[in-house]
Amino acid sequence: MSPSGEESTGPVDGILLLSFGGPEAPEDVMPFLENVTRGRGIPRERLAVVAQHYLHFGGVSPINGINRALIAQLEAELADRGHDVPVYFGNRNWEPYVEDTVAAMRDNGIRRAAVFTTSAWGGYSSCTQYNEDIARGRAAAGDRAPELVKLRQYFDHPLFVQMFVEAIADAALTLPAELRQDARLVFTAHSIPLAVRSRCGTDLYARQVAYASRLVATAAGYADYDQVWQSRSGPPAVPWLEPDVADHLSALADAGTKAVIVCPIGFVADHIEVVWDLDYELSALAKERGVAFARVATPNADRRFARLAVDLIDELRDDREPSRFEGPRGVEAPPLRGVSINGALCTPECGDPSARPTQ
Template identity: 45%
Template sequence: MAGTQQSTDRYDALFIVSFGGPEGMEDVIPFLENVLRGRNVPRERMLEVAHHYEMFGGVSPINQQVRDLIEVLRPAMDDAGVDLPIYWGNRNWTPYIPDAIAQMRKDGVRSALALVLSGYSSYSGCRQYRENIADGLAEIGSDAPRIDKIRVFYNHPLFVKANVERLQTAIARLPAEHRDSCQIAYTAHSLPQSMADTSDYVKQLQETARLVSEGAGVSPERWELVYQSRSGRPQDPWLEPDILDHLDALAQDGSKAVVIAPIGFLSDHMEVLFDLDEEAVQKCAELGVAMQRASTVGTHSDFVAMLVELIQERLDSDQERRAIGQYGCNHDVCPMNCCPPPRRPTSGSQGSARPQSGAS
C-alpha cells in the first residue's frame, strides 16, 4: 500500500546519472574513444582494452543494471508516496546526459534531483558528474531545469547493511573450515594519488569497510582496503595496494581463504567482472587460496530503500537524515573547491589504455 503522498514542490523529476557502457561489439571502440577523449593514449593500447569487452560479447552490464535498478526503484518510490518521473543519462554512452536534460525540458521539468550512481567523493565519482550536468544545462540555455545532486551515501546505515549481507553471503559460500578465519579484501577503483589527496575518497572507503566489518563480525586484523582497475601513466603514483599484489601477500602470509568485497562499486559492471571474476579468480587458483567474491549492492532491497530515503530527505526538510560512524551526513551542496580535477599528462606523455576511474 502506498504511503502518504509527500509534497514534491521543490522537485518534479528524478535524474539517474551513470557512467554508461557499450551494448555490442560495434559500440566498444566509440565508447572507449569517449572515455579516453583528451588523454594521450596510443590506439593500440585502447585496442587491448577492447579485447576485455570482446570476452563478454562487447556488452558491459552497466546499462542493463541501471534499467534493473529503475525497475525496482519505481515501485519503491510509489510505495513511499514519491511521485516523480525518472529520467536517466550517462557520461559516456547512450542515453547521454545532455539528451536526458533536453527531454526533461521538453516535458516541462523545472527542477530535478540527480542521483549519481557513485557512493564516494572524488573528482571522477562526484565533481566530474556535476560538470557533465552543468555542460548539459549550458547546451539547453536559460530555460534548462535546475538540477541538484543527492549527497554521497557511503555511511548510510542501509548501504552498510546491504553490504554486510552481501559479505556474509559470500563468507557462507566458503568451505566451513575457512569461514571464521578468511581474510576480507575490500576493493575500490584506484585513483591517481594526486586526486585521492584532494578528496575524502580513501577516508570514506575506509569508513565503509570498517562499518561493514563491524556489522559482519569481522575483526580488524582480518580485513584490508585494496584497489583495482588502475589506469593512467605507469610513472604516475596511484592508490595501492593492487588486489592482485594483495592476494600474493596473503598467500605468502599463509592465508587459505579470502572474500573479495567490491564495496567501491554499486553494480557488477565490466571492471568487477574482468578484474575480479577473471584475473583475481585465476590468481587465487594459482596460489591455492580459496576465494569467494561478494556481490555489489545492485538492487538489494536495503540499497533501494536507502535511495528512496535520500530522495525523501530532499523533498521534506523534516525527513530524518541518516548516517552512522564517525563523520555524519555529507553535504548536499559541494563547496567550490571540492574534489578538484586532476592534472592531465603533458602532450608528450604516454598513457595506459585502461579507461580512467569509473569505467564499466
C-alpha cells in the same frame, strides 16, 4: 543550502539516475572507450587492450542493464511512498547521454529534478565529474533546462552498510565450510592517482572508503580485515593508491592464507571493473595460488538500493538530517558532501584543474 547559497530543499517533479555508461554491442566498445578517454592522450593500442575486457563478455557492459533494473525498482519504491514523479536515465559516456536526457526532461515540462548518481563517494571521478555532467547537460538543453539538484554522497547510509554486510555473509557461505572461519576479508575500491587525493578535501575519497570498510567489517563481525585498491591504469611511473588487490592476494598466499572474501565496496554495480578485474583475473590468480576465493555482490538493482535513493530524495524534500550508520566510538566520520544545484562545486578545491587525473 547549496554551495551557491540557493535553497536545496523542497519538492521535485522528476528524478535523474546519472551513471557512467557502457557499451551494449561489440561495435560500441571502441567508440565508448574513446568517449571515456577523450582529451587524455591515451594511445589507441592501450584502448585496444581494454576493449578485450568488454569483448570477453560479448561487447556488452552489465551496467546499463543493471541501471534499467534499478530504475524499475525506483519507480516501484516511489509509488509505494506516494511520490508520483517520473524517473529518467542519463549517462556520461554512452547512450542515453545526459545531454539528450536533460533535453527530454525539458520537453516534458520537468522544472526541478533530483539527481541520484551511481557513486557513493567524494573525489573528482566519483563526485565532481558528475557535477560537470549536470552542467553540460543543462547547457545543451538551453534556457528552459530544469533545475538539477545532485543528491549527497551515501557511503555510510545504513542501507548501504546493510547490503554489503549481508552480501559478505552470503559470499562466505560459498567457501568450503572448513575454510570459512579463517577466511581473510579484503575490501577493494577503484584506485586513483596520488595527485588527485586532495580534491574535495584532504584525501576525502580514501578516508570515505576506509571508513565505510570499517563500518561494514565491524557490522559483519570481522575485527580484522584489509582495505586495498584495484583497476589502476596509466604509466607505471605515475603513483596511484596502493596496495593493489592482486599484489595483496599474492602476499596473503605467501603468508599462508587459504581463503579470501573480496568485497568491492567501492562499486555499487557489477560493471566491467568488477567482473573482469575480480571475477576473471583475480579469481584466476587465487586459483593459481591455491586460495579459495569468494566475491561479495554489489548492490546492483537490490530494492534496498532503490530505498536508499528515495531516502535521499526525502531528505532533500523534507530538509531532514542525513541518515548515517553509527560508527565506532572515537572514530570521526568523514564529511558528507555532494549536494549541489545545477553542477555547482561543493567546495572550491573541487574545481582545481591541477588535480585532474591525467591517465
